[in-house]
Amino acid sequence: MFTELCNQIFDQSIADYHVHNSVYQPIQNPYEKTAIEHLLYLKNWIDTVQWHLEDIIRDPLIDPVKALEIKRWIDKSNQERTDVVEYIDSYFLEKYNDVTPGAGASINTESPAWAVDRLSILALKIYHMREEATRTDATPAHREACQRKLDVLLEQRKDLGTAINQLLEDIAAGNKYMKVYKQMKMYNDPSLNPVLYKSASN
Template identity: 70%
Template sequence: MFTENANRIFNRAIDDYHRFDDVDHPVENPFDEGSLDHLLYMKNWVDTVQWHLEDIIRDPQIDPVEALAIKRRIDKSNQVRTDMVEYIDSYLLDKYKAVVPQSDARLNTETPAWAIDRLSILALKIYHMRQETQRSDVDEAHRDACRKKLDVLLSQQVDLSRAIEELIEDIEAGRKYMKTYKQMKMYNDPALNPVLYGAKK
């Protein structure tokens, strides 16, 4: 199944990152470039690094100059994440280009890749919530609360995985069709962000 493979790749990327636990460690993608597995691994690696950047920037003792540098790095990472989603959708669009949608085919609320994006983030939530259930420096009440949250996350993973499988099945059968929109983020574009283009005047 597609999501079984995706979740396995996400877990591998998360485990690989935590061997070093360093936001600056270079990615070592084990999958062939150009393959969907390569894209899925890269997608989760970007998500994992950004997860830890978000942790770092919330340090109340962080130097403001460092915080600004990290905030800009997160902005750049968000753009990369969006690009990765669009790469995955482009891969799937090409894969299913020969499918002729049925006359009553419907458009889904989101593309497969944006659902996959949520699945990648969910894998990170599960990993870190599981870590909370194993801490020895907190009381049992904390661990128990985190176990209950972990159960919810695991249930959510099952449900989201099933929904993605059903969406892909519908696309393959022509019951639904894909239509993608470039995100057209404006804040990083010097031609569209008034603060940036106003600075040129």
């Protein structure tokens, strides 16, 4: 099943990141650039770095200049994340290019890759909630509460994985069809963000 591959690669990416646990470490993607595994690893690596950037920027003692640097880094990361999601959807479009949708075929509320995006974030939640559930310096009550949350996250991953696999089966059978809508983010575009184009004209 496709989502089993996703979960395996996401867990690998997260484990690789935590060897050094630094947002500044370069990615070492082990997969060929033409393979879907490469995109999945890249997707989760971006998510993992951004997860830790979001932790860093919430430090109440962070230097304001450093905070601005991190905020801009997060903005750039969001754009990269969106781009990779669209690349993954392009993979699915090519994969199912020869499928003719049936007369009653319907479109899904989200594309396969945006569902995979949620699966990637779930992998991070599971990793870090498991850390909290096994923290030796935390109280038993804390560990028990986190274990309950971890159980829910694991069930959520199972359900989401089942739904994604079913969606892909429906697309392959012509019962569903997909479209890729470019996200058209405006805040990074100097021609669409009023703050940027007004400052450029001054």
